[in-house]
Amino acid sequence: MDQLGELAALVGAANVITGDDAQGYLTDWRGRYSGSALAVVRPGSTQEVADVVKWCGRHQVPIVPQGGNTSLCGAATPDDSGHALVLSLGRLNSxxxxxxxxxxxxxxxxxxxxxxxxxxxxxxxxxxxxxxxxxxxxxxxxxxxxxxxxxxxxxxxxxxxxxxxxxxxxxxxxxxxxxxxxxxxxxxxxxxxxxxxxxxxxxxxxxxxxxxxLPVAQCTALVGLQSVEAAVSLLSIARKGFGPALTGFELIAGNCLHLVTHHFPQQRMPFDGPSAALPWYALLELSDSESADHARERFETVVGDAIEAEVVVDAVIAENISQSKALWHLRESIPLAEKEQGKSIKHDVSVPVSSMADFVRTTNEAIQSRFPGLEHVIFGHLGDGNLHYNIARGTAFSEDDLLGQQEAIYDIVHRSVHHYHGSISAEHGVGQLKRDLLDQFKDPVEMKLMRLLKQTLDPHGIMNPGKVVISEAG
Amino acid sequence: MDQLGELAALVGAANVITGDDAQGYLTDWRGRYSGSALAVVRPGSTQEVADVVKWCGRHQVPIVPQGGNTSLCGAATPDDSGHALVLSLGRLNSxxxxxxxxxxxxxxxxxxxxxxxxxxxxxxxxxxxxxxxxxxxxxxxxxxxxxxxxxxxxxxxxxxxxxxxxxxxxxxxxxxxxxxxxxxxxxxxxxxxxxxxxxxxxxxxxxxxxxxxLPVAQCTALVGLQSVEAAVSLLSIARKGFGPALTGFELIAGNCLHLVTHHFPQQRMPFDGPSAALPWYALLELSDSESADHARERFETVVGDAIEAEVVVDAVIAENISQSKALWHLRESIPLAEKEQGKSIKHDVSVPVSSMADFVRTTNEAIQSRFPGLEHVIFGHLGDGNLHYNIARGTAFSEDDLLGQQEAIYDIVHRSVHHYHGSISAEHGVGQLKRDLLDQFKDPVEMKLMRLLKQTLDPHGIMNPGKVVISEAG
The missing domain is CATH 3.30.465.10 (Uridine Diphospho-n-acetylenolpyruvylglucosamine Reductase; domain 3)
Structure with a gap:
């Protein structure tokens, strides 16, 4: 029996996919990575997964596990050797x-x-x-x-x-x-x-x-701020005032909101006048175990105090669920608006919250001093110290010029992250995209331990090879 | 230079302790385990810890790290060979x-x-x-x-x-x-x-x-219950009604409270009449980010509903901080009251919350059917599925008779825990006490992986040998 026949005996012929039908599994969803494979197998039980892994061990066939194929760092895409098996978990869905x-x-x-x-x-x-x-x-x-x-x-x-x-x-x-x-x-x-x-x-x-x-009610507020420092102060106030009811704290640069209202004019800026032109905004979400009224009252008290303390310039508190949704929709539309504007260079980074203001200021300066006129598109989960620090071409650069400087821009941002003891991959992972950066930015003893663990648990290097870390065995 | 001289050169002679001065480090605080050691060393910096570990590696000297020496499972006590070094972290206290x-x-x-x-x-x-x-x-x-x-x-x-x-x-x-x-x-x-x-x-x-x-206020309530099932229902109600403000949920069997008030008569049962004689109680703690009044109001609403739904029989809600402290003090005095009563056989176990009532019922039955008249002393952190399921001699057994049956009682309880997919060590760890039970109760693949990790990260077996797991190298 040939290899595909053996696999078919393990998982059923219908679940061994090759040729055109396999294409969707071989390219990541953003079209950044593609590869080829011996086949895509779709086991229907944990035992079948184990059988396939054992078969791969015997034949030294690398395995690329794949779920929804939505990795943002090429973690679920095989290389182009055509030797690997893509193992889709899609049928294990009970x-x-x-x-x-x-x-x-x-x-x-x-x-x-x-x-x-x-x-x-x-x-x-x-x-x-x-x-x-x-x-x-x-x-x-x-x-x-x-x-x-x-x-x-x-x-x-x-x-x-x-x-x-x-x-x-x-x-x-x-x-x-x-x-x-x-x-x-x-x-x-x-x-x-x-x-x-x-x-x-x-x-x-x-x-x-x-x-x-399940929270009894949720309420959202959008507040206008003069600086990242003010956002960090507000986070502290909100954590104290709301305790664990604070379930969201998103930082949004003013230009991100304008990008959304420009490209999606059905969405509207919830502020007028000078409050609509502030450099920074924050979206806060409360999850309440009493009532919507209670959540709104809590917002009014705590955000009211923050306005009085001149930490917050202006605030809109949602009156109902549809207004809450509209505020979240503004935040969630930023990546789509970015895409409408053209390609950009994206970073998923984190730094300690206490370094956030310095990180944004000095990284912006470093970018502008090397590439004057590039546009900063900055938003993210301030409560976790996690920023999506993206760079768009602005008016001074063409898209090709921008993409030509991708490596230089990555380097400026990652070095700055490292300076502030941050992480070059906050929530997206390593995959293929950042694998070769780890040695530059991580502790050498940590890298040694990671390679040792990879070598120990996967001595033949068949588990998703080429992702995260390369052990001495490959 | 002899070995002690070499160690003195690394950490200073005053920090290499032998003889009588070392005794306090060689016996655990409950006096259950004792051992001997080449010496106790007290490094003053991370670099000195590293120097001592390197020295131990060169000389194949086992290391027993020790903090406050309060392990409940002999995890910080050396064996009696006298070969090991106890490495106290006490001077690293910045x-x-x-x-x-x-x-x-x-x-x-x-x-x-x-x-x-x-x-x-x-x-x-x-x-x-x-x-x-x-x-x-x-x-x-x-x-x-x-x-x-x-x-x-x-x-x-x-x-x-x-x-x-x-x-x-x-x-x-x-x-x-x-x-x-x-x-x-x-x-x-x-x-x-x-x-x-x-x-x-x-x-x-x-x-x-x-x-x-820091929460703005905390409030505590003690409620009386007819059964463990009712306690589990109340946990669900409390999690829904209080959300993350619920910071404590302790289950206490009625006899535990009576043990406390018997041995410490200055403490009083906060209920009178039939409510003072219920089989089960629960201590709930709320941490509030608004005010003490708000916490109390929330208790009145949610516990009031639970009384109306006949889940809770009776409730005492603390009026102030000193009443809250008195309720907690009752709970915290249970182990001391147990000790006053005599030796007991203790278990630190967990099961899924949904199996808690069945676990208590069937384990009690198993104990009584083998050893009629033993007393169950049951309390613990119900919110985490964690019970301190202890067995006292009651009136039918002498202390010696009880201790003579220790292994048989352990075995009944651990088998019951295993039956309900629980853990034989919920929060105290493995140490020496439970090391040899792991193979009986844990998944064999998990044990294999644990041994592999031990062997990989500590190939010469010098790190706290004899605790948790023995790798093939020892």
Whole structure:
């Protein structure tokens, strides 16, 4: 039997995909990375995943695990050798268990994030992970890259939402670790080792997720600010005044909002006059366990104090759900408006919140001193110290000129991030995109330990090779 | 130069302790474990820790890291061979940095937990880790064993309170990982691998901790319940009604409260009549970002609804801080009252909250069917599924009879925990006490991976040997 025949015997012929039908799995969704593969296999159970991994071990065939194929760093795309197998988790998409008394659910890796959110909502619970790709990304991919998103301030990153895992190791063994326990100190934390490893140490096939009470009401406010310093002060005030009810704190540069209202004129700036022309804005979200009125009252008290203290210049507090949605829609439309404007050079970085103002100021200066006239398009999750610090061509550069300077711009921004003890990949991961930057910016002992772990858990280098870190074995 | 002379050259002669002065380091605080050692060394800096570890590597001398020596499972006590060095972190006790804008602080491993809490409070912040030994345990030990405590429901275990680490590896290299970032996806999560590894993979020398806003007010209520099922229903109601303001939910069996009021008559049962004789109670704590009045009003609303729904029989809501403290004091006095009553057989276990009622019922039945008349002393952190399920001699057994059955009782309880997919060590760790139970109760693939990690990161087996897991090398 040939190789494809052997695979078909493991997962069924219909689930071994080659030729044109495989194309959608071989290019990432933004069209930045593409590769080729021996085949795409779609196992239908954890045991079939294990069987395929064992087969790959025997034949030294590299495996590229893939969920919704929405990686922003090429983590789920094979190289162009054509030797690898793309292992799609799409058919492992059952919700295995929902336990409301324990506030947990067990889901398989191929479940779409939106399905997971909805399943929780159906039993009056919240699964808080929320990000732009939620309609197509899978929970397995979210865990593999430790996804972030807009609710991290309150609920943490993807890893913080997981109690247990089921994993197929590089040896094709199954670790049955689907525990639903909030306290378990019986040994090393393997769970967090696999979460965030981008499929390079093993394949997550299912997870026990934490659920939370669904807030009774949510309310949103947009405030105008004179500076990033003022935004940092406001964050402190808001954390004190709202406690854990503060579930969102997004920083938005003024030009981002103007970009949105320019390209999508049905959306409107909620301020008039000088308040519509401020350099910075912040979007705050409260999740309340009492009522919408209570949330609004809390906003009025705390934001009112911040206006009196001259931290906030002006504020719009949503009167109802549709106004809250309209404010969020402004924030969520920034990437789309950016795209309308043309290509830009994007960064997903984090720095300590206390360094945020200095980081923005000195990085802007460094960009302008080398490339006068480029435009800064800055927005992000200030509460997590996470900025999407993007550079657009402005009026002084052509798109080609801008893209020609991509490496130089990356370098300016990453060096600045490093100077402020930040991270060059806050929430998107490493994949292929940033793999070769890690040695430059990470502690050498940490890199040595990472290579040692890769070498130990995947000694033949078959798990998503070329992503995150290259061990000595390759 | 002899070995002690070489060590004195590394850390100073005054910090190499032998003979009688070393005794306090060689026996655990409960007097359950004792051992002997070549010496106790007290390095004064991370570099000195690294120097000592390198020296130990060259001479194949095992190292037992020790913080406040408050382990409940013998994790910080050497064996009796006399070959090991006890490495006390007590002199590494600086607070290196407090960053209020970033809500973080950097502390060295030897800082006493209470000092860490107080340092946070001094800048109007909360460091929420809280447990009985806080006056003498160190943050390094808390992280090494991933301590739990009373605030886990809201703030998580020790690992959830850490952003970055500084670690001396088994090779005596220093990993500089003191990041203060809430989002960082640049590789494998080494932080969580060292946290909870009980010093068997490396030595944590410093940590970047998360700080939280100090609540404006806290309020406590004690409620009477007919059953564990009712307590689980109330937890669900309280999580919905209070959201993240619910910072404590302790389950207490009625006999525990009577034990306290019997041995400490200055403490009083806050109920009269039939409400004072209920089988179960729960202690709830709210942390409010508005006011004490608001917290009390919320209690009245939500607990009032629970009384109307016949989930709660009766309730006492503290009128002021001193009443809140008195209610907590009842809960905190249970272990002391237990001790007054005589020796007991203790378990630190967790099960899914949804299995809690069945676990208690069937385990009680199993104990009574084998040993009629033993007394169950049950209390714990219901919100985390964590019970201290203890067995006292009651009136039918002598203390010696009880202790003679210790292994049989452990076995009944642990098998029951396993049946309900629970953990035999919820928050105290493994140490020496539970090491040999792991193979019986944990997934074999997980045990294989744990041994592989131990073997990889500590190939010569010098890091706290005999604790948690034995690798093939020993």
């Amino acid at each position: 919700v295995r268990e929902v336990d409301t008394d324990n506030d947990t659910m067990v889901v398989e890796a191929g479940c779409i994030l939106q399905t997971v959110q909805q399943t929780a909502r159906d039993v009056d619970r919240l699964f808080p992970l929320s990000l732009a790709a939620e309609g197509s990304c899978t929970i397995g991919g979210n865990l593999a890259c430790n996804a972030g998103g807009t609710q991290v301030l309150r609920y943490g990153n993807a890893r913080d939402l997981v109690l247990g895992l089921e994993v197929v190791t590089a040896q094709g063994e199954i670790w049955h670790g689907l525990r639903g326990l909030r306290k378990d100190n019986t040994g090393y934390d393997l769970r967090d080792l696999f979460i965030g490893s981008e499929g390079t140490l093993g394949i997550i096939t299912a997870a026990t997720l934490k659920l939370f009470p | 607070v290196r940095e407090v960053d209020t804008d970033n809500d973080t602080m950097v502390v060295e491993a030897g800082c006493i937990l209470q000092t860490v809490q107080q340092t946070a409070r001094d800048v109007d912040r909360l460091f929420p880790l809280s447990l009985a030994a806080e006056g003498s345990c160190t943050i390094g030990g808390n992280l090494a064993c991933n301590a739990g405590g009373t605030q886990v429901l809201r703030y998580g275990n020790a690992r959830d309170l850490v952003l970055g680490l500084e670690v001396v590896t088994a090779q005596g290299e220093i990993w500089h990982g003191l990041r203060g970032l809430r989002k960082d996806n640049t590789g494998y999560d080494l932080r969580d691998l060292f946290i909870g590894s009980e010093g068997t993979l490396g030595i944590i020398t410093a940590a970047t901790l998360k700080l939280f806003p």
